[in-house]
Amino acid sequence: GENVEQHPSTLSVQEGDSAVIKCTYSDSASNYFPWYKQELGKRPQLIIDIRSNVGEKKDQRIAVTLNKTAKHFSLHITETQPEDSAVYFCAASKSLNTGFQKLVFGTGTRLLVSP
Amino acid sequence: DGGITQSPKYLFRKEGQNVTLSCEQNLNHDAMYWYRQDPGQGLRLIYYSQIVNDFQKGDIAEGYSVSREKKESFPLTVTSAQKNPTAFYLCASSINGRINEKLFFGSGTQLSVL
Numbered sequence: 001g002e003n004v005e006q007h008p009s010t011l012s013v014q015e016g017d018s019a020v021i022k023c024t025y026s027d028s029a030s031n032y033f034p035w036y037k038q039e040l041g042k043r044p045q046l047i048i049d050i051r052s053n054v055g056e057k058k059d060q061r062i063a064v065t066l067n068k069t070a071k072h073f074s075l076h077i078t079e080t081q082p083e084d085s086a087v088y089f090c091a092a093s094k095s096l097n098t099g100f101q102k103l104v105f106g107t108g109t110r111l112l113v114s115p
Numbered sequence: 116d117g118g119i120t121q122s123p124k125y126l127f128r129k130e131g132q133n134v135t136l137s138c139e140q141n142l143n144h145d146a147m148y149w150y151r152q153d154p155g156q157g158l159r160l161i162y163y164s165q166i167v168n169d170f171q172k173g174d175i176a177e178g179y180s181v182s183r184e185k186k187e188s189f190p191l192t193v194t195s196a197q198k199n200p201t202a203f204y205l206c207a208s209s210i211n212g213r214i215n216e217k218l219f220f221g222s223g224t225q226l227s228v229l
Binding site: 004006009031032034036042043044045046049051089093094095098099100101102103104105106107108 | 146150155156157158159160163165171205209212213214215216217218220221222223
């Protein structure tokens with residue numbers, strides 16, 4: 001079955017530094033890759049996503065890159081701020097025969113940004 | 116306030132007891148999901164429903180049951196057959212469960228065993 005590995009499990013950076021979180025997936029049929037951010041005590045929220053026909057996508061300070069050949073994708077956060085501190089989950093998705101999108105999540109990365 | 120509401124926020128289960136977690140959405144979404152979140156294990160899919168009166172097992176359905184009698188409601192029952200029920204449970208919904216759709220999550224229920 002589908003498996004998504006995520007690294008590192010924890011990441012500590014100084015405010016203003018960049019942070020990179022990496023994920024690999026096993027199912028070559030996966031074609032959609034979202035990232036969710038979960039702040040302490042809050043619900044996960046989508047922050048950025050990328051489709052398999054795109055290699056990179058940016059939204060202000062965050063960007064996601066996808067390497068389909070190597071089956072890995074990464075989240076890049078530049079100029080980190082304390083409010084970026086949260087747990088970040090990557091996910092890989094493919095369509096089942098019914099058309100349903102099945103998301104498989106990584107194990108999460110706890111990012112801590114120190115002032 | 117539109118969105119997904121989960122209740123209760125905290126729930127305690129005694130040995131041999133079934134408990135039901137509530138999930139209600141007013142987003143008019145067809146698809147609804149239940150995930151289990153354990154420390155260091157990410158989110159694992161328990162059950163999903165693409166449309167009312169239909170639901171399918173996810174990756175870890177054993178010991179759980181669901182119903183989808185109404186579009187806006189997708190309750191999860193944790194049965195006594197679930198031997199390790201302590202976890203954080205998240206309900207989610209999306210428009211119709213198709214590819215590229217954003218998931219909207221509830222605020223979760225923390226279930227603990229007494």
